[in-house]
Every structure is written in C-alpha cells, then in structure tokens.
Amino acid sequence: MNYSDKLLKSESIIDEVRELENKYSKRLVIAEWINRKMVSNQGNKQVAFLNWFGFKESFSYDLVIKLLRQANSRPGDIFLDPFAGTGTSVFAASNQGLKAIGIELLPIGQFLHNTRKAAFQVDVKNLEAEIKNVLEFLRTKQIPPHEYYFKHVSITRGAFSKETENAIASYLGYVDNEIKDDHIKQLLKFACFSILEDISYTSKDGQYLRWDKRAGRNRAGDYLKPKIYIFYEAISMALSGMLSSIKGRMLFWSEDRDLNDNTTIISGSTLEKLPRIPSASVDIIISSPPYCNRYDYTRTYAIELAFLGIDNDSLKKLRQTMLSCTVENKSKESWLREMYICIDKPEFFDIANKTFVENKALNSILSGLKKAMQDGELNNNGIYRMIYNYFFEHAFIIHEMARVLKLEGKIFYVNDNVRYAGISIPVDLILSDFAESAGLQVNKIYYLKRGKGNSSQQMRVHGREEQRKCVYYWEKV
Ligand SMILES: C[S@@+](CC[C@H](N)C(=O)[O-])C[C@H]1O[C@@H](n2cnc3c(N)ncnc32)[C@H](O)[C@@H]1O
Structure with a gap:
C-alpha cells in the first residue's frame, strides 16, 4: 500500500x-x-x-x-x-x-471593458486614418520620449530587446501626444497591450511565464521562443485585425443598445x-x-499589469488579494x-x-x-x-x-x-x-x-x- x-x-x-x-x-x-x-x-x-x-x-x-x-x-x-x-x-x-x-x-478587466466601449463608440473613418498615421510615423526614425519607456516590475525586467523597448516608447509617446480622440487613444493603447507577449522574450506556457534564454535572466534554461515579432509587424497585425472587426460591425455592435448603460465592471x-x-x-x-491549482495570474500577466501601471508593491498586493x-x-x-x-x-x-x-x-x-x-x-x-x-x-x-x-x-x-x-x-x-x-x-x-x-x-x-x-x-x- x-x-x-x-x-x-x-x-x-x-x-x-x-x-x-x-x-x-x-x-x-x-x-x-x-x-x-x-x-x-x-x-x-x-x-x-x-x-x-x-x-x-x-x-x-x-x-x-x-x-x-x-x-x-x-x-x-x-x-x-x-x-x-x-x-x-x-x-x-x-x-x-x-x-x-x-x-x-486585475486592472486588465477594466481596461478591456473600456476598450470594448471605445470600439463600440469610435468613428471608424477617423480610426482608420489615425492607424495609417501611426504606422507611417513608426516607419520614420524616431527618438523615443524618455517618459514613455516601459516601467518594468522586477519580474518583467529584460522582457524586451532594446529595439522593442524603443519602439514601444515611441509608439506610446505618439499615441499620447498626437491622438486627440479618447476612443482612438484607448484602442491604440490596447493594440500595444495585446501584443506584449508576442514581442517579448516570454511565453505564457501552461502554468507559468516561460523565459527565452536571450533575455539573459538567471534560470532561464535553454528555451528559445520559436518566433518573437518585431514591434512594427505585431502592431500592424493587431491594428488591422481590430479595424476589420470594428468596420465589419462583427456580430455584436448592435446600434440600438447603450453599452454604457448595460454593462459595468467593478474593479x-x-x-x-x-x-x-x-x-x-x-x-x-x-x-x-x-481554480485551486497554484496558478498565479499576477506572474503570468506581469508584463500586461506593468503596462497598465502596476508597480512592485501593487503587484504583491494584488497577489495577496486574489482568491487564495x-x-x-x-x-x-x-x-x-x-x-x-x-x-x-x-x-x-x-x-x-x-x-x-x-x-x-x-x-x-x-x-x-x-x-x-x-x-x-x-x-x-x-x-x-x-x-x-x-x-x-x-x-x-x-x-x-x-x-x-x-x-x-x-x-x-x-x-x-x-x-x-x-x-x-x-x-x-x-x-x-x-x-x-x-x-x-x-x-x-x-x-x-x-x-x-x-x-x-x-x-x-x-x-x-x-x-x-x-x-x-x-x-x-
Ligand atoms: C478563471 S478566471 C475568469 C475568466 C473569465 N471567465 C473570462 O472569460 O475571462 C478567474 C478570474 O478571477 C479573478 N480573481 C481572482 N481573485 C479575485 C478576487 N478576489 N476578486 C475578483 N476577481 C478575482 C482573476 O483575476 C481572474 O481573472
């Protein structure tokens, strides 16, 4: 026995x-x-x-x-x-x-909710024009504004190459300073949020965040991520996917419903x-x-949480506040x-x-x-x-x-x-x-x-x- x-x-x-x-x-x-x-x-x-x-x-x-x-x-x-x-x-x-x-x-819930509202209300023609502009801007040589550099928490440090860090900062600086329409701003920020894994040295594999050895972290092992997208490629794909579903008024954008009235996310x-x-x-x-399975959302989504402004202390607090x-x-x-x-x-x-x-x-x-x-x-x-x-x-x-x-x-x-x-x-x-x-x-x-x-x-x-x-x-x- x-x-x-x-x-x-x-x-x-x-x-x-x-x-x-x-x-x-x-x-x-x-x-x-x-x-x-x-x-x-x-x-x-x-x-x-x-x-x-x-x-x-x-x-x-x-x-x-x-x-x-x-x-x-x-x-x-x-x-x-x-x-x-x-x-x-x-x-x-x-x-x-x-x-x-x-x-x-997790603030991810509220962020996605705001994005959905923005997608519902945005002027599609203006969005299309601004997407063209931002992609055009990314093709030029930029000096990334310092204040838009990714604010890492300790467990996300090294997640991106130097070029990617620069591209993220350039993009976010442009979106914040040049885009006046709040719905478009929300959607463009979301696009960047949605590609963070693809452009990083990390993979959300099974139970944890897996690190590519090129990130140079201790204990990263021998893992080589099969594909790491360059920023421009990933953001163009994300933006064009979003645009085509908004344009197509896919499935859900029923004009007669007031989404603001109909849905609430309590953070x-x-x-x-x-x-x-x-x-x-x-x-x-x-x-x-x-589930009662040791899975830690705050580690798997640490990069996305850092993007949304979560610092080391708030990350720890979130982890403790989670249902055990x-x-x-x-x-x-x-x-x-x-x-x-x-x-x-x-x-x-x-x-x-x-x-x-x-x-x-x-x-x-x-x-x-x-x-x-x-x-x-x-x-x-x-x-x-x-x-x-x-x-x-x-x-x-x-x-x-x-x-x-x-x-x-x-x-x-x-x-x-x-x-x-x-x-x-x-x-x-x-x-x-x-x-x-x-x-x-x-x-x-x-x-x-x-x-x-x-x-x-x-x-x-x-x-x-x-x-x-x-x-x-x-x-x-
Ligand atoms: C299994 S997921 C739910 C996924 C959801 N059904 C969906 O389709 O996206 C469980 C969620 O509970 C959230 N969560 C954990 N502890 C919580 C708490 N104390 N209060 C509110 N949400 C919590 C986690 O952040 C996670 O998003």
Whole structure:
C-alpha cells in the first residue's frame, strides 16, 4: 500500500468523501453538450473582440449563451459575474440584452471593458486614418520620449530587446501626444497591450511565464521562443485585425443598445465588493473562479499589469488579494472578520465560517493534507494553506452569491477538481455542499466526459486519476 492509500484510509477520507458522493450522485451528470473548447478560451478564437487578446483562463462566449438559454434568461434580467476576467460573460450577457455586472480584481478587466466601449463608440473613418498615421510615423526614425519607456516590475525586467523597448516608447509617446480622440487613444493603447507577449522574450506556457534564454535572466534554461515579432509587424497585425472587426460591425455592435448603460465592471476584490451588492437583486450568475491549482495570474500577466501601471508593491498586493489559489497566499480570515464588522454584519462572518468549519468531508481532507505536510509528502508546505483558504474564502463567496440572488435565481459555476499528495479533492461536491448550506438547491453538477489529467509529478508518484472539470448548476428556491 503506498503513502496516499494509507493516508486515505487512516484519516477516513474515503468514508467522508463517499458519503458526499452518495448525497450528490444522482445530480452528478456527464454533460455531452459541453466540450473542452467551450470551457476554455479556444472557443473564443473566432469571436470578434474576445480574440483581440488571449486570456488563457477565459471560458467561451458560446458556453455563456448556452447557459443563459438554459436559465431562460430574458432581456432586462440582471446578470453578475464575480470573477469576470476579460469579461466574456458580461459581453455575452449584455449582447443578449441583460444588464451585466462583472467584478474583477486585475486592472486588465477594466481596461478591456473600456476598450470594448471605445470600439463600440469610435468613428471608424477617423480610426482608420489615425492607424495609417501611426504606422507611417513608426516607419520614420524616431527618438523615443524618455517618459514613455516601459516601467518594468522586477519580474518583467529584460522582457524586451532594446529595439522593442524603443519602439514601444515611441509608439506610446505618439499615441499620447498626437491622438486627440479618447476612443482612438484607448484602442491604440490596447493594440500595444495585446501584443506584449508576442514581442517579448516570454511565453505564457501552461502554468507559468516561460523565459527565452536571450533575455539573459538567471534560470532561464535553454528555451528559445520559436518566433518573437518585431514591434512594427505585431502592431500592424493587431491594428488591422481590430479595424476589420470594428468596420465589419462583427456580430455584436448592435446600434440600438447603450453599452454604457448595460454593462459595468467593478474593479476590486469580490470578497469586498460582493457584500456591497444589494440582497435579492440578481437574476443569474455565471462565473469561473480561479481554480485551486497554484496558478498565479499576477506572474503570468506581469508584463500586461506593468503596462497598465502596476508597480512592485501593487503587484504583491494584488497577489495577496486574489482568491487564495497560490502557495504564497496568506490567510484573509482576520481581514474578513474586520470587514464584516465594518459593514455591520458580523453575524454573516459567523454563518459563512460555520459552513466551512462543519463540512465533514472537507475536514477529513484537510486533516489528511496536514498529515501529508507533516510527513514531508507535500512538495510545498504552502499547499495546505492554499487549499484551506480556498475553501474558507469560498464559503463567503457562496453565501454572498446566495444572498444577492433573487428567488428562482440561478448560478452556473465553472471549476476543476484537483489532486494533491494523491488525495483527489472533490471541489465540485464540497462547494455544492457549501451552496446547500447557504440555502441554494444543487440542481446538477455537470462534468465533462474527459476530465483533466493530474500533473506529471502527481502521476509519477500516485498514478493517473482524471479530475472532473465541471459546471455546477445551483438555484435559489
Ligand atoms: C478563471 S478566471 C475568469 C475568466 C473569465 N471567465 C473570462 O472569460 O475571462 C478567474 C478570474 O478571477 C479573478 N480573481 C481572482 N481573485 C479575485 C478576487 N478576489 N476578486 C475578483 N476577481 C478575482 C482573476 O483575476 C481572474 O481573472
């Protein structure tokens, strides 16, 4: 018997998880109508605007439309996505005539939202003329204005060649000083933002930011990025792609809808913003939180964040404010307790905390993981804390989502199960159990026919076991 088998037995994890599985077994259903493409950004490759910037953690426009249909949502309904990312769901819901609200911590969310508004309102002829002008300007020899040089954070230093640094500064200086129209300015800045990866020595590969050895960073290894675009080539392509979708009024630019009125992105942490949304005010929530998989958005998107003016200190702060999903995240328990006192709802803290504390399956998993950590079986001690906090914070998110929902309101929540130290964690069942404690009905837990393999490291030590990729469907009844 290997370590994880022994652990699963000794901590009665198997019994507790089995009980939870029995409880939800009839509602756990394979969803043939959802495929991997739909729960990833692959599904957005053909969708104008959403294909202007690759955010690997997006779900697809099509998935949102399907779920809105399943929920029988109607124009005028209030839609919420508490982890809005690039705004896929806000975009799709508003196109269906819903009033859409997103909450997103990374400034990328607000920046994309402003870009979308600009694309919607811009005068296309003027945009076309200004694109010609800026490309013409880039073909001349320029002296880059000093104040427009890329303001790196420590983890992005060396991301560009000297020529590229110069080209970025020249372009941004020109856009800021020569372009008078705010919509055009926003769109041209966005074009530069959207190509940062392509013109850099970095690749957003899998779980982390990979560095080309030419960047000269320590520990870069031997990696050579197959293609690094020169600035002019990349910006021309980005601008012409944007122009052709705006010109074609592709798919979504319905003239009769006032986008300003229809969509809002609230910048900040959901843990702080959701409690401020009135009770029983939302008809439908479609969202995908960070997964409990150690993935660090603030590292993968560090270049884009630096472009948007984030410095070293704010980057660290963003990382800590994120829903706990990395080994670096610290506990937000005392902060949450204080916050609920501040907004005069201390009892809400106790209720959400009780949901977390009393979940038997979660308790047995956490004690198993603690044991594994003490036995040196977790390859990073921060993993235990991450998982603990992931569920702790989710107890609050789920209670708040239940509170803001109207009666008969629905939630669709996209998330993956995970596995550590050979222990499969049924995130879907535990969070659904939280939902039930928060007064929601668990209608279905849809999962994809093909799940997700575990990491190669887990596979080597503990064997292969697919983890469910799910869409939970909850309702307030
Ligand atoms: C899986 S992604 C969502 C992607 C989105 N569905 C899309 O299509 O672009 C999760 C998002 O949650 C955001 N996030 C993480 N912690 C947050 C917090 N405390 N408050 C608000 N947003 C947060 C991340 O920045 C990330 O954009």
